[in-house]
Every structure is written in structure tokens, then in C-alpha cells.
Amino acid sequence: MECTGQNSPQGNHTTLMEFILIGFSDVPNLQGFLFGIFLLIYLFILMGNNLIIMVIKVDPSLQTPMYFFLTNFSLLEIFYVSVTVPRLLLDLCRQYGNISLLACAIQMFLFLILADTECFILTAMAYDRYVAICNPLLYPVIMNDRLCIQLAAVCWTTAIPIHTMFISVLFSSTFCGCNQLNHFFCDAPPVVQLVCGDVFRIKMLLYMISTLVVSIPSFLIVASYVKIISTILKLPSATGRAKAFSTCCSHLTVVTLFFGSGIVVYFKSMTSHFTGVDKFLSLFYTIFIPMLNPIIYCLRNKDVMVALEKFLQKWIFL
Template identity: 75%
Template sequence: MESTGQNPPKGNRTTLMDFILLGFSDVPDLRGFLFGVFLIIYVIILMGNSLIIIITKVDPSLHTPMYFFLRNFSSLEICYVSVTVPRLLTDLCRQNRNISFLACATQMYFFLVFGATECLTLTAMAYDRYVAICNPLLYPLIMNTRLCNQLAACCWITGIPVHVGFTYLIFSLPFCGTNQLNHFFCDIPPVLKLACGDTFMIEMLVYAVAVLVVTIPFTLIFGSYVKIISTILKLPSATGRAKAFSTCSSHLMVVALFFGSGIMMYMRPKSSHLTGMDKFLSLFYTVVTPMFNPIIYCLRNKDVMVALKKFLTKWVVL
């Protein structure tokens, strides 16, 4: 006989085999419009970041540590958005939006890994600007090719073991009742809402990991910029101050966009997690911010603009 109580029997607490990503099903009339908008944004992200990767690779004047990290960051952005946006575009075109446990866990894992890698890469970029402005005479010696490669490798690898265990723990929770995931991808807050039983320990672990991969890098970046701005303000000429600040203003804008939305999403109390707000914040740091990044770095960076013009002129002539 089937149980009629509110809690399903223990044997049936993990019977869910997949989730349904509701995404933007609450606005069916806008699905075509949203598909067009997200497709255009995705193409802009792919083209913009690919262009940065190419010009920083082929132009000898951009073979410096700053542009080495920018090239890594642009590669990372392509990976980061490709975890969520293609699936979002597909779901906007079809009725069946089911996603298996394995696919959901895989999406969450890569999203978390690439997100953590972005935080660490932005921290490495801040360190590069700190050395360049605060210790300019030692810059070539400190930021040598070996250290740059080690920092980049550390950024890409560090999050892998942490998030393997973290994702495993989340998907080891019992899931029962509804399988409707009110989000457009498998993010932590909406998945935890569908878990049965006590999720307090997992929620505490979410905060601990957020502190590790978001708060600590942000604090290091903030500390770096306190020293950078202090050093810039001590420069004797206004031209020197303007030039020094222009080399790090693009990075500062990207940091503010990425960390601002990330901290609001993962560090605020569970009671303030409203579905509409969660979707908006998720769209902001998964789609909007990556779209602005190549625009910011191209339009606000004179060296990149010069290299871009040279590159495009060469292709037009060919």
C-alpha cells in the first residue's frame, strides 16, 4: 500500500531520476525573443573573447604578463558561458526540458570549477598590476614566464578537487517530491530547495566554499588595489597617474561586476533567496558580465585597440 503521509517512505526518497528545468517557462510568449537575445549575447561573448585570445597571441607587443592573464581569462570566459548558455538556448526551443541527475551534477560541477577559476584568475591579474605599479623596477624579474605559467596552472587546477567533493555531497542528498527546478541551469540554491531532510550542513559548506573561492580572492584583490591606488596617488605627474590607473581600470570594472553579483548570490542569507531575484543575478554573472568583459578590455585598453586595428587592417588587406 502506498504511503499517504506527507513524507515519502525511506525507500522512495531518492526515486527522482531527473529534474525539469523550468527556466523561463513562466513567460512562454517571450521565449522566441529571449532565444534571439541570448543567442546574440552568446555570439558576442564567443567572438569578443576569441578576438582577444588571437590578438594577444599574434601581436608581439602584447606578449606581456598582463595580456597572458587576459588571454587565460578570455579562454575561461568561453568555457564558463558554454556550460550554461547552450543548454538555455536549447530549452527555449523545446517542450521537454528534462535534465538527468548526472547531467545536472556535471553542469553544476563545471560551472563551479570555472567560476572558482575566474575568481583566482582575477586575483592573479590583480597581483600582476600590483607588482607592475608598486614595484616597476622588479616587475620583469618577479613576473617571469615561469611564475606566470605557475599562477595560471594553479588557477585552473585548484578548484577541481574541491568541487568534485562538493558536487558529490550535494547530489548525495535525498531528493523527493517535485522534480521541477525553478531555474535555467543547475545552480546550488535551486537544487538544494528540492532536497529532503536537513540541509544545514551543506548550506554551511556552501558558505565555507564561497569564503574560500570568492571572499578570500576578493579580499586579496581589494588589498592589492588599496596599495595600487595609494602608489598611484603618490606619483608626481597627473599624466603618470592617469596612465598608471588606465592599466588597471578595466580589470577593476570586471572585478566589481563579477564579484558583486557573485557575493550577492551566494553570501546572502537563505531567507532572502527569491526565485525571480536568483534568476536575475544568475543571468547577470553567467551571461551579462561575460558579454561586457571583452567590450571593457577592448574599449578601455589603448594597447588592445591598437593591436585590434592592426589585426583587422591586415585581414581587410588580405
């Protein structure tokens, strides 16, 4: 029986020791089909991102800050999908989704950290494009190896203390009553709905963290692209404008897809009851968009395409 999603006041309830991830058990006839689809997507994401990392590593022409951050982004995507998809595949196989509170906390902690890290790395990539297009003569000086490593380190570590605090607050609360999560992984909004008593403090903390993590990177990315587009439009030749804009297309496409889908689903679920529709929408930013990223960065980036062709000719076809 599915939970109503209402927070129960503390009373004569049994304290929960585990959750049940409903996942896609409401469509039992599609379990095998969904397993096959998600497995193929997961393997494609792993192979696509690993291929991008290898191509960048072996091609001397791609040893630039832009592709240093793309390597970080591809590595992040591998970790990001690996937090949720293997567990989803396992639950589809065994047809039940029992998960302990500790395992749920770990999964949520890793997912939130990696999602925030993706926001930060996309912001660093926008800054890199801003410097490359708006200050091309100073680009090698500004985007030196030391700064790139420092930016990457900040991106990978900033979210850790933030979500250590949030996870500590959330999982030190009491869960009681219904233990069913209408989701395929331990995401924050549906778990918060199962906390007993007043959850205003937890919801406000989650809302503030989500707002900061989304609004600050979004503002920096928009500001960067305002300057970038302004600079591109001032270039004298159409060829120069097209070349400059082509270096930003892949990044801008990924930013739009990731931030757009994440904002719609996450903020909608925090302002209302997390529904089955939200669960299906979550597939976009957890699985489908990571699947598109290797395609976007390969097909819309001529440098990567050329390097990929050379890599395949050297290591596979010869």
C-alpha cells in the same frame, strides 16, 4: 505546478531520477525573443573573446604577463558561458527542460569550477598590476614566465578538488518530492532545496566554500589595489598617474561587476528561498557580464585597441 522549495523529510516519496528546469517557461510569449537575444549574446561572447585571444597571440607588443592572464581570462569566459547558455538555448527551443541527475551534477560541477577559477584569475591579474605599478624595476624578474604559468595552473586547478567533494556530498543525498528547479541551469542553491530531510550540513558546506572562494580573492584584490592607489597618488606627474591608473581600469571594472553581482545573488539565495527574481538576477553574472568583458577590455585598453586595429587591417581589410 511550481515547487514550494521546502525540503521534504524522507517518507512516502518517489526518489527523483531527473529534474525539470523551469527556465523561462513562465513567460511563454517571450520564448522566441529570449532565444534570439541569448543566441546573439552567446555568439558575441565567443567572437569577442576569441578575437582578444588571437590579437594577443599575434601582436608582439602584447606578449607580457598582463596579457598572458587576459588570454587565460578570455579562454575561461568561453568555457564559462558554454556550460550554461547552449543548454538554455536548447530548452527554449524544445519548451521543456528535463535534465538527468548525472547531467545536472556535471553541469553544476563545471559551472562552480569555472566561476571559482574566474575569481582566482582576477586575483592573479590584480597581483600582476600590483607588481607592475609598485615594483616596476623588478617586474620582469618577479613576473617571469615560470611564475605566470604556475599562477595560471593554480587558478585552473584549485577549485577541482573543492567541488569534487561538494558535488559528491550533494548528489549522494536523496532527492524526492517536487523535481522542478526554478532556474535555467543546475545551480547549487535551488538544487539543495530539493534534498530530502535535513540539509544543514550541505548548506553549511556550500556556505563555507562560497565564503572562502569569495572572501580570500576579494581581500587579496582589495589589498593589491590599496597599495596600487597609494603608489599612483605618490607619482609626481598627472600624466604618470593617469597612465598608471588606466592600466588598472579594465580589470577593476570587471572585478566590481563580477564579484558584486555574484555576491548579491549567491549569498542572498543561500540565506533565503531561491526565487524567480534570483533567477533573473543570475543572468547578470552568467550571461550579461561575460558579454561586457570583451567590450571593457577593448574599449578601455589603448594597447588592445591599437593591436586590434592592426589585426583587422592585416587580416580582414587587406
